[in-house]
Amino acid sequence: MQRTHATAVLATGSVLLSVLVAVAVSVANSGTLPAAFAPLAWPLVGLLTAGTAVAAARQGRTRDAEPDPPSTAPGPDLPDLPELPDPAELPASSAHFVGRRTELDVLLGLVHQGHHALALTGAPGVGKSTLAVRLAHELRPLFPDGRLYADLGAGRCDPIAPAAVLAEFLAALGAPEEEQSGTPEALAARFRSRTAGRRVLLLLDDAADAAQLRPLLPGDGHSLALVTSRQALLDLPEAVAVPLGTLAESEALALLAAVAGPERIAGETGSACAIVHACGLLPLAVRIAAARLRAHPTRPVGELAGRLTGERGRLDELRVGNLAVRAGFEACYDTLDAEDQHYFRSLVTHPGLRLTARTAAAAADRPQVAARAALERLAAAQLVQTTGPDGYRLHDLIRVFAGERLERDTAPAERRAALGRIIALYTADATQHGSHAWGGHEQATVSLLVRAAAREGLHRPGCELALAADRWLWDQPSQLPRIAMWATVLDAARRSGEDRWAAYALRGLGAGYLHEGRYDRAVDHLRMSVAVQQRTGTRSEQIKTRRLLGDALRRAGRHEQALREFRAALDCYRELGTPMGEAEVLSSLGALHLDRRRPDEAIDCLEPAVATLVHRPGNPSYAADAQRSLGTAHVQAGNLTPAERHLRAALAAYRRHGRPVGEGWTLRELGRLEERRGMFTAAADHHRAALAVFEGVGHGKGVAAAAESIGDSLLAQGDEPGANVRYRHAVAVYGELGDSARQTEVRRKLGAA
Numbered sequence: 001m002q003r004t005h006a007t008a009v010l011a012t013g014s015v016l017l018s019v020l021v022a023v024a025v026s027v028a029n030s031g032t033l034p035a036a037f038a039p040l041a042w043p044l045v046g047l048l049t050a051g052t053a054v055a056a057a058r059q060g061r062t063r064d065a066e067p068d069p070p071s072t073a074p075g076p077d078l079p080d081l082p083e084l085p086d087p088a089e090l091p092a093s094s095a096h097f098v099g100r101r102t103e104l105d106v107l108l109g110l111v112h113q114g115h116h117a118l119a120l121t122g123a124p125g126v127g128k129s130t131l132a133v134r135l136a137h138e139l140r141p142l143f144p145d146g147r148l149y150a151d152l153g154a155g156r157c158d159p160i161a162p163a164a165v166l167a168e169f170l171a172a173l174g175a176p177e178e179e180q181s182g183t184p185e186a187l188a189a190r191f192r193s194r195t196a197g198r199r200v201l202l203l204l205d206d207a208a209d210a211a212q213l214r215p216l217l218p219g220d221g222h223s224l225a226l227v228t229s230r231q232a233l234l235d236l237p238e239a240v241a242v243p244l245g246t247l248a249e250s251e252a253l254a255l256l257a258a259v260a261g262p263e264r265i266a267g268e269t270g271s272a273c274a275i276v277h278a279c280g281l282l283p284l285a286v287r288i289a290a291a292r293l294r295a296h297p298t299r300p301v302g303e304l305a306g307r308l309t310g311e312r313g314r315l316d317e318l319r320v321g322n323l324a325v326r327a328g329f330e331a332c333y334d335t336l337d338a339e340d341q342h343y344f345r346s347l348v349t350h351p352g353l354r355l356t357a358r359t360a361a362a363a364a365d366r367p368q369v370a371a372r373a374a375l376e377r378l379a380a381a382q383l384v385q386t387t388g389p390d391g392y393r394l395h396d397l398i399r400v401f402a403g404e405r406l407e408r409d410t411a412p413a414e415r416r417a418a419l420g421r422i423i424a425l426y427t428a429d430a431t432q433h434g435s436h437a438w439g440g441h442e443q444a445t446v447s448l449l450v451r452a453a454a455r456e457g458l459h460r461p462g463c464e465l466a467l468a469a470d471r472w473l474w475d476q477p478s479q480l481p482r483i484a485m486w487a488t489v490l491d492a493a494r495r496s497g498e499d500r501w502a503a504y505a506l507r508g509l510g511a512g513y514l515h516e517g518r519y520d521r522a523v524d525h526l527r528m529s530v531a532v533q534q535r536t537g538t539r540s541e542q543i544k545t546r547r548l549l550g551d552a553l554r555r556a557g558r559h560e561q562a563l564r565e566f567r568a569a570l571d572c573y574r575e576l577g578t579p580m581g582e583a584e585v586l587s588s589l590g591a592l593h594l595d596r597r598r599p600d601e602a603i604d605c606l607e608p609a610v611a612t613l614v615h616r617p618g619n620p621s622y623a624a625d626a627q628r629s630l631g632t633a634h635v636q637a638g639n640l641t642p643a644e645r646h647l648r649a650a651l652a653a654y655r656r657h658g659r660p661v662g663e664g665w666t667l668r669e670l671g672r673l674e675e676r677r678g679m680f681t682a683a684a685d686h687h688r689a690a691l692a693v694f695e696g697v698g699h700g701k702g703v704a705a706a707a708e709s710i711g712d713s714l715l716a717q718g719d720e721p722g723a724n725v726r727y728r729h730a731v732a733v734y735g736e737l738g739d740s741a742r743q744t745e746v747r748r749k750l751g752a753a
Contacts, residue, residue, distance in 0.1 A: 087172040089149040090203060093137045094130050096258040096287070099251030107135050107242060111142070111224060115240050117217055119207075119227040122244035123382040123395060124155070124328025125284030128228040129205050131244065136203050136226055143201035143224065148172055150216075152207045154230060155331045159208035162215040166191050169202075169216075184215060192219030199223060208335075210236035230332055232380040246395075252276035252286050259290030264297065271302040278308035279318065280396040284325055291320045311400050318397075329401040332381055343374040344383060345410055347394060348402040349418040351452050352445030355384075355392040362421040416456045423449055423461045430468035443472055447485035454492040463489050463501045470508055475515070475621050477661055477697035483512040503532040507545045510552060517701045517737055519556035526552055540581075543572045547585050554592045557741075562592055583612035587626040594629060599636035606630040610646075621662060624653040628666050635673050643673055664693035664702045668709055675713065684713035704733035708746055715749075724750060 110118055120128045140147060148169050153160045166187040167180045173194045182190075200223040207213050207229040217225050217238060227239055234241075247255065256272055257265055265272045279285035292304060307317050318325040336344065346363040347355060361371035375392050378384040384392050394402060406415060426442065426449060446469040453462025466489050473482040486508035493501035510526035513519070526549040533542045550565030566589045573581040586609040593602035606629050613623035628650040634643030647670050654662035671686030687709040694702030711726035727750040734743040 085146065085172065085174040086144070087146040087148055089172065090136050090140075090147045091133050091149060093134050096255065097130060097134050098254040098258055099247055100127070100131050100134070103131060103242070103244065104135060104138070108138070110240055110242070111139060114221070116221050116223065117225040117227065117236075117239035119229060119233050119236065119239040119241045120244050121229050121232055121241055121382065123282075123385075123398065124230055124332055125282045125325055125397075126244050126246060127283035128230075128244055130283065132203055132205065132226050132228050136201060139201060139224065143199045145198040146173065146200045147203070148200060149203045149205070151205050152212060154206045154208035154212075154335075155328060157331050157334050159212055162212055163187055165216055170194060173200075188215040191216075195223050196220050197222060202226065204228070207231070207233070209233070214238070230328075230382050232382070234380060246281035247276075247283055247286070249273070249276065249281065252279070252281045252283075255283060255286050256290045256293075259287055260293040264293050265301055268301040271300075271305040274305040275301070275308060278305065278314065282325070282395070282397060284323065284328070285318050285397060288318050288320050288323050288325065291323075292317075295320070311403065314400050315397070315404070325397060326401060329383075329398060332383055333401075333405065336378075336381065336383075340374055340377055340381075341405075341409075343371070344378055344402055345406040346418050347384070348399055348406050349415060350422050350445075351448035352441065353393055354387060354441040354445075355394075356390050358425065359422060360392070362425045363418045365418070365421060416458065419449075419452055419456055420458055420461055423453055423458065423465050427461070427465045427468045430465065430472060443469075443476065444481060446473070447481045447488070450485045451488045454488050459492045459496050459498070459501070462492065463498075463504065466508065467504055470511075474511070475659060475661055477699040479512040479515045483509060483516070486512060499532050499536045503529050503537050503541070503545075506532065507548065510545075511548055514548065514552045514555065517555075517739060519552055522552035523549065523556055523558075539572065540576065540578070543569045543576075543581065547581075547588060550585075550592075551588055554588070554595060559592060559596055563589075566592065579612055580616055583609045583616075583626075584622060587613065587622065587629065590626070590633065591629050594633055594636065597636065599633045602633035603630065603637065606633055620653060620657045621659055624650045624657075624659065624662055627653070628662065628669060631666075632669050632672075635669065635676060638676070640673060640676060644670070647673065660693050660697045661699050661702060664690045664697075664699065664706065667693065668702075668706055671709055671713065675716070680713045680716045684710055684717075687713055700733055700737050701739075704730045704737065704739070704742065707733065708742075708749075711746075711749065 107118060107120075120132055122128050136147065150160070150165045150168065152165070161184075163184040166184070169191055170180050170187065171177075173191075175190060175194060179190050180187075195218045197220065200218065202216065202218065202223065202225045204213060204216055204225060204227045207227055209229075209231055210233055213225075213227060213229075213233070213236060225239070227233070232241065232243075233239060246252075253265075253269075253272055253276055256276055275289050276286055279289055289304060289308070293299075293301060304317070308314055315324075315326040333341065333344065343360065343364050343366070346365075347360060349363050350359050352359075355375070357368050357372035357375060360375055361368040364371060364374070366374075372390075375384055379386050379392065383398060384394060387393050426446060429442070430446075446465065450462045450466050453459070453465070466485050469485070470482070473479070473485070476482070486505045490502055490505035490509065493499070493505055506525045506529035510522045510524075510529060513522035513525060526545060529545045530542060530549060533545060537545075546565050547569040550562045550569065553559075553562035553565060566585055570582060570585045570589070573579075573585060586605045590602040590606035590609060593599070593605060606626055609626045610623065610630055613626050616622050627646050631643045631646035631650060634640070634646065647666055651663060651666040651670070654660070654666060667686050667690035671683040671690065674680070674683035674686060687706050691703060691706035691710065694700075694706055707726045708730040711723040711730065714720075714726060715723035727746050730746045731743055731750065734740075734746060
């Protein structure tokens with residue numbers, strides 16, 4: 001129906017256009033027309049022409065096949081005009097074009113808004129040319145006077161001179177041979193004259209820069225230039241820049257299936273997903289991977305997925321025939337001067353996903369101001385992506401390419417020196433002397449840096465970074481990065497025979513397992529740390545480790561053993577005159593007394609601990625933890641007013657310092673306080689708030705405990721079905737965590753309910 005309607009509009013428009021042209025010509029030849037209508041004749045012709053062309057464009061977009069040129073009814077006799085060529089030079093549209101509907105709609109909208117130059121920019125292999133060709137075919141009915149195409153050659157590092165392109169365009173537009181030569185300025189002027197008043201579409205593919213493009217742009221507003229470039233073209237304000245990113249996962253999978261054949265990847269969705277992500281969702285890489293699958297129909301899809309998983313050799317796999325992902329990256333790299341090539345290579349010595357001007361400066365051993373300018377140049381060259389005001393990242397495949405160039409063009413000593421500077425920067429920031437507090441990106445990067453240090457033989461800098469960073473990782477919801485970091489340090493320390501660092505690593509692992517709720521493993525590692533420290537460590541380090549061992553024993557339910565460790569540590573701190581250490585042990589002793597249901601003894605330990613720890617520099621969690629325990633002790637003792645005061649103070653501290661795990665446990669304790677008051681609805685609300693916090697940060701132990709507490713509150717209100725739902729949730733999470741004791745206890749509650 002849409003096609004029939006569009007055809008009717010075209011036919012009607014053609015008839016009306018014929019009438020208006022006849023009238024206008026009559027007037028032009030001294031005919032007569034009422035004065036009121038004479039000024040409107042030619043504007044009406046133009047308006048109806050544009051309307052007819054838009055209808056034709058809509059007709060073309062309703063079909064999968066490429067649209068046919070609009071047909072018009074015969075018009076009246078016109079004066080003899082010279083025949084003008086109608087060049088049709090567009091390349092064929094890709095047979096496997098998928099997705100990009102959003103981008104096409106944006107570009108078509110810009111055309112209909114009246115923009116006459118559009119520039120698709122993006123990294124090599126992102127599909128700029130494929131999209132531009134597709135768009136040009138969709139726009140063909142709007143430009144009946146010709147469609148010109150030129151490959152400007154930037155990707156071959158041999159850009160074509162504008163004069164050569166203009167000569168070809170003039171020839172295609174019917175210019176005599178003598179007009180096809182001359183100075184670039186003369187050729188550009190003739191081109192503008194030839195396209196003046198005509199509706200011509202130009203597809204200028206793979207442009208090197210604005211200087212190459214500017215002479216090729218038409219002079220009036222009737223024509224359209226579609227440009228693709230690997231450069232950002234910031235100095236070409238005549239063109240609206242449309243940056244092009246990678247495909248969505250669903251689009252990449254559709255492209256893989258379209259090229260390889262749907263039956264080729266049927267039933268192997270997991271391997272197909274692994275392939276497109278190993279390709280970085282880059283269209284060219286996905287096409288090459290699909291072509292390799294199609295070329296080997298009997299090989300499992302998982303085989304190619306496995307070969308693409310490792311970074312080394314991945315770019316070798318992403319090559320088929322004359323298509324190669326590496327070639328596009330090399331072309332961009334070769335356009336850089338030596339200094340920017342140095343910056344680009346050095347970036348990959350930083351193993352994290354997010355780069356800043358500071359880390360780039362450390363990697364390249366250059367001033368920060370110069371590094372920021374270099375990052376902007378690399379971003380304009382599409383080799384670096386911006387991720388915020390001072391954030392940058394490398395696409396996965398570009399990172400692989402940068403690693404190849406680093407290994408090939410940079411000496412090993414220089415690579416180690418760059419990594420050492422980055423580690424020193426992170427170590428300084430992780431200490432009180434650093435000028436930059438750590439956020440999520442830094443915390444995620446530190447274990448990668450420690451592993452890189454171990455690979456490069458930088459054992460001492462890596463260990464010092466781990467020790468400095470540990471306080472930032474201490475109370476994070478997931479302790480896996482921390483555990484991975486200390487496991488790397490332990491392996492390196494054992495291979496190098498450095499017992500002191502082995503003791504630090506064993507203690508760090510024990511603390512990580514303690515926070516993860518894996519108490520038996522925590523006890524084992526902390527006991528090994530104590531044993532090593534008895535030979536190599538200082539007394540203060542031994543006391544710190546024994547206090548942690550006491551915490552692990554307490555959590556494991558070994559209360560008498562924990563009490564011995566705490567008392568020994570407390571005596572040592574008092575002997576050494578270390579009030580802050582004494583307060584930390586008192587806080588742990590208070591928690592032990594709470595576990596033993598001795599709230600008065602807990603309060604006696606926790607009140608002096610809180611009074612001291614509020615003045616502790618550095619990690620604020622110690623004071624908040626002690627205050628939360630003090631509030632819990634008052635709840636157990638029935639002192640609900642001071643209990644609420646301490647719990648709300650702890651809650652405010654956790655929120656002020658961005659400690660969601662502590663916030664969740666405090667909300668749970670406030671819920672228990674309301675239960676003591678008999679306010680079960682308010683208690684359930686606190687427990688639900690705690691559950692939301694724990695789920696938000698992925699803290700499994702907290703999720704299970706909060707779900708169990710919600711069940712308790714609902715059961716107290718007589719809502720047995722609701723309680724059972726929560727208990728089942730808690731049982732499932734405790735099972736995932738391997739906490740069989742709590743799982744058994746909640747199952748008992750579930751049976752009782």
